[in-house]
Amino acid sequence: MATCDVCEREITGKPATSRRGRWGLVLCHTCWARLRGQERKRATLEAQAEAIWKDGPPYAWPLCELCGGDLDAQGLGYYTTKGTPRRFCSTWCKATRNSRVGAPIRAAQMQERVKRGLWQNPAEYHTSETLKAAALTGAEVRAEQHRAALEAGTWANPADAPGAREKLSRPRVHGDDPDLHAAIEKLRRGFGVADLNQAEAEAHRAYRRRQGRAMRRRPSNLVLRAARERAGLSKAALARAVGVALNTAWGWEAYGARPRDSETRRRVAEVLGCWPWSGDGPGWNYAEHDRADVVFMRLEGK
DSSP states (O other), X not given: OOBOTTTOOBOSSOOSBOTTSSSOOOBOHHHHHHHHHXXXXXXXXXXHHHHHHHHOSSOOOOBOTTTOOBTTTTSOOSBXXXXXXXXXXXXXXXXXXXXXXXXXXXXXXXXXXXXXXXXXXXXXXXXXXXXXXXXXXXXXXXXXXXXXXXXXXXXXXXGGSTTHHHHHTSOOTTTTOHHHHHHHHHHHTTOOGGGSOHHHHHHHHHHHHHHHHHHHHSOOOHHHHHHHHHHTOOHHHHHHHHTOOHHHHHHHHHSOOOOSOHHHHHHHHHHHTEEOSSSOOTTEEEEEOSSSSOEEEEETTO
């Protein structure tokens, strides 16, 4: 790697001059530009180099305005083809800088369009037919990728993964009703209820009715209700704090439902300051509630 004979810095890209040139020095682009500026003012090369050394060294090294890196990191030089000083080390830094500078301008233009009533919601252009077509297109793309992986020999059977055989050997929850099983599988893949055939739709409606009756028979969670009232939160506020839908939080309290995700249960407990479900939880202490004849667990230290 070459070193500049004036500033003694390593030149990461192509040197501006070489020892075979008229100056007989290896110079970086910055020193070359400064020597060119001193060429008309000084008679000898020694006087030109001495004038540069009086300013430094090391003098202020040109850096990228975005990342702060060396402008010549990619060997493009410190000056553009038009002779102007280079401001960015790469096209990525240049595009990112321009995008950040133009973001407030674009936001102001969008706000002006909204005020004038010229903005249109992109969601209005989507219909059930277009969404279904997009889902089918994605399925075709995944099928093509699967066929390409099979031909290349890179596809791995998911059933060979650790624990997959044991999971696949378990009995299906809805194995006794093939129509219901097919309906649930379609809904999991992103299809809607309108995409089910008549038998699958009837099986799914009957299943939902059974679920509703079972939920209504479950007792309310008085512990959760008392803790929420003590915290001064509404059901909507609790749902927003935990990050779930209002219907989900309403089901926890009205029907005694319980989140399957342990992380969600932990967030609910942190918001309410207690463990509102039956069963012992790690790191919780029992205490009597002063507003209801229930028992719940409070966080330690609170």
